[in-house]
Amino acid sequence: MTEFQAVVFAAGRGTRLPEVLGDAPKCLLPVGPYPLIWYPLNLLQQHNFTEVIVVVLEQEKLEIQSALENTPLKLRLDYATIPSDGDFGTADSLRYIYDKIKSDFLVVSCDLVSNVSLYPLINKFREHDAALAMLLFPSGFESDVVMPGPKSKHKPERDLIGIHAATQRLAFVSAASDCEETLNIQRHLLKNRGRLDVYSRLVDAHVYVLKKWVIDYLRRKENISTFKGEFLPHLIKKQHSKRPPKTVQDTTSEVGVVTKNEDHVLHYVGHTILDQKITQTSLFNQSLSQSPYHGDIVRCYGIQAPRDAIGVRVNNTLSFLAINRKLASIWNNLCGEKHPLISPGAVVKSTQTKEIIAADNAKLSEKTSLNFSVFGPNCIISPKNIVANSLIMSNAIVEEGCNIDNCIIGHRAQVKSGSVLKNCIIGPNYVVEEGTHSQAVHLSNADQFMEIDIQ
């Protein structure tokens, strides 16, 4: 019997990455020499997981499967496909894979790139027999990266997270956009629970450790669609629930009573008399004037990652460029020496290179100057090119005599000879004409872009 199962959500559509996505799945965006989904899977592999359930869209399964087979990964992946036509949220996906979950489980998002150790999170979950333990990162990884393309103000999404300092229990989690100007805090949180710290600069890592009964309870709550936005605040609020007194059942309303019992969260918690005995006889207590855990049976904890840990959520174009830009400098901390930055399958003939990353089947010709750039799989760089601070995505072609600086060349894009591009975003499948001189523009196929907007 395994202690924890791992679930990786990889069915996202990347609605916040329109400039670079195209028709490829979000989880296969190139981050360095490997696709994006490889990084959470590698993290789980380092923590002794042997089986991972990967939730993917049905039509993307084959593509994802073939991409992951080329990467150095020893996990056994169980692909759980959800229909492509439905509007599945993360909670809906969890309900969909209910029968695969047999023990406590770990939920990870596919856009996590991190080297953080999960053991403190796991031990906190074990220590207090918690219902939920989530991981929190300090923000600010992409604050020093210049966004190419037209000038637009980047507004990062923020969460307001309330944590009790002494016990690290979660008081509330809500998106900052949900609070217009005021934040309403329950009175009992301040009155009985001691000091409350409210953070607005922590990033939710989308790493959750959950009890098995949580998914039973989630299965009951059919109206909840998203995990982070709806179910998480709901579960945190349920910490303060008390077991209702048993009422005498009338013959006429017997069905109603049963329904009420099944609807209550404490119905699903496996808290036995022995557990009560252990709590009573144990001398442990973090509070001087209250009973242990204030008598709460449902307990949610938030653990902050160490300050020096690397933790990035690649969920928008800026963070996508930032992680690719800085991957060479943090690679040893992130993955160690096992995986080289320049893939063995890449063909690098250039003699002037500095901190570049080349994926499989990348062709970097001679007589080129390549600095601080990432080259995706199957891309072709012709001779007499200068590429700096840029990201060349998969299947892109750069012809002779081009000068590219701080640009994103999209998937299957083509840059004709003699082009000079600076601070530009080239959309997927776009062809840059010969001799183009552009600066701070977003070049893409308007039709496809319109299609993305419609979606």
Place this chain on the structure above:
Amino acid sequence: MVLTSEQVPQTLKSKHKKQRQRNRPRNKRNRLEDSHSTTQETSAIDATSAMPGNAVDPLATEKTRDQIMAEREAKKLAKQAKKQKTAPTPTAATPAVLTTPSAPATKIITEVEQTTITTKLTTTTTTKVQDAVASKTTQPAAVNGKDAEAGEKTREQIKAEREAKKAAKKAGKGGGAKVEGIAQQLADLKVAEKAPVAASAAPSTTEADQEKKKPALSKAERRAIQEAQRAAKAQVQTKKAQHAAKAPPSAAPKGPNRKSVSPTTAATSSSPVKCPASTPNVDCRVKLFNHLVCAKEDSQFINDPLVHPSIARLGVQYAKRTVVGSNARCIAFLHALRQVVHDFETPAKKEFGRSLDAAVKHHVDHLHKCRPLAVSVSNAYKQFKNQLTQLPADVPETESKELLVHFIDTYIENQIGKAAQAISGFLQEKITDGDVLLTFACSSLIQFICEEAKRRQVAFRVIVVDSRPGCEGQELLRRLHATGIPCTYVLINAVGYVMAEATKVLLGAHALLANGYVMARTGTAQVALVANAHNVPVLVCCETHKFSERFQTDAIVYNELSDPNQLVRGDKCQLSNWAAKGKLLPLNLSYDITPPELVSAVVTEVAILPCTSVPVILRIKPDIGY
């Protein structure tokens, strides 16, 4: 006396010769003449027979001839070298005239001084040695004169050497010889100064022409005398300097010797201090307690196939002290073990009992790594193994599992639940109205007893004694206060003040050892000792499932080390950052040992017993079949 008188001119001669050697050649010749004249005078005075007198006369005549020749040569040299000196000749004549009338007076004075000098010479060694050297140097001059005089001088030399040896021996015995020598040398110098004056007076009477030339010599003589005095002073200073110089070299070698000794002693003293100091620094552990195993850091594993999830959770709870207390740990252990039995699947081609035994052993080892097992947990594990071996082999697996689960439930109910009720029943007879119960730290059994007494409407009070770093008494205080029992809370340093109020001391126990010693939270022995000093009865409440077969009389042989960082009370505490300080090693022991002399009785579910009855209970317990 004759010998001594003869020695005196030899000393004078030797001094004169030394002076001449240092001075100019003119002065040397002049002094030779002076020395000859002085010897003639002394021999004439001392002579008693006519023959020596006759011998003296031709010597005088011969010397006068020598003097004339020397004077002539001196005159020639003076004229050639210094023509200017001829001008002051009239001034030199007058002092010569003045000196001539005093000649007989000086002779008398010299005789008196010689007698005094002879007495002093007996004690000196250096002067006689110099005399011997001088006598040797005078040999060629004597040979030039007459052979008979030479023979006499050689005899005198032998005698002088003998006396010198004797004097040397005496001087060795004497301490102030050097000082006397210096004084005598000064006196000799004075005598030498007067002798040339007398010598100069004699020739003046012989010739008037020579009187004019003598003032020039007298100038040279005066210069020689002054130079001799300066040389003598210089010699005296040099000797003093030598004496002063001898002291530093004698002190200098002693200094480095002492220094060389002190660093060796410092090294020897520092080396034993450094060696044990460095070793604990590496381990951050007190040396006396190296044999006690510290709990390791957080468990770094996920999805270990050999560890059940409930055991993994329990291990972290043990390590983090979330489940604390002997009873709580036992119940939690049995609860997790129950889930292990429930989820256990027998491997293929293996027996259920043996494979389950191996799996449970692995789990218990894992828990022991997280935190050393409590006595209650060890006893529960032994009982479980005993039950496992007694399983019938032909029963199907599900029934065996049910039997084991039933055993676990029965064990929890009987050993902990009913035992608490029995102990409480015994103690209710002891707790009466107006009682003041004193207890230390926190014990679930003591809490149960107090709640039961409260339920029986007994009017009593509880004093909770607590100690750092755990401060577990606060939890007991909270629980008793929630029940409505009046409480007093003190730290262990104030136990002496509150013990006078107490009528009984109730203590919980982690274990009761086979020799009657009580193993409990650190501080329990101190409370029992103070109670004994105040003649307050001490009752230890302990279930029989906490009885141990181990013998132990101190808290060092076996104990459990807690985290030393618990002793740090914040950033301003002196102990903060103690690992950086090389010689500071906090020690946080979990348990101490209370001797049975301090315990009035042990209250168990069997009976109220003395401490020495533990082996009896351990022996009859299997037969009774608790």
